Amino acid sequence: MRVEYNFTGGVHGKHCKAMQSGYTITIHNVDGTTVVKDVMPRDGAVILNPDIQEYFPDSESVNRALRCLIPLLSKKYRAKSRKA
Known part of the structure; x- marks a missing residue:
């Protein structure tokens, strides 16, 4: 990570539970369209x-x-x- 990034106040593992149950990524394209992707852990994945x-x-x-x-x-x- 670069020195200019400030992570003070960050919580380690904050998104661990969401990772286990899956999550959604919304991609906003320059042309105004959006793409929504559901991400699930692979079978056998251990968090x-x-x-x-x-x-x-x-x-x-x-x-x-x-x-x-x-x-x-x-x-x-x-x-x-x-x-x-």
Whole structure:
């Protein structure tokens, strides 16, 4: 971000809930027309809360952490989750 941008008073994660349920973008064209686009999270998308994002800045870091947890799950739980 450029130094001249002022983000004082901004709230980190303010739009997290909207992202989870989808949102609408309205594009105002120069010729006066508007285009409305509904945006929904892709299937399988996982939205991290802001406090978690501090520790997991990208998909790879999340996947790495989850792969470390998988062996700790009981065999019974892992078998159930594969069937679902």
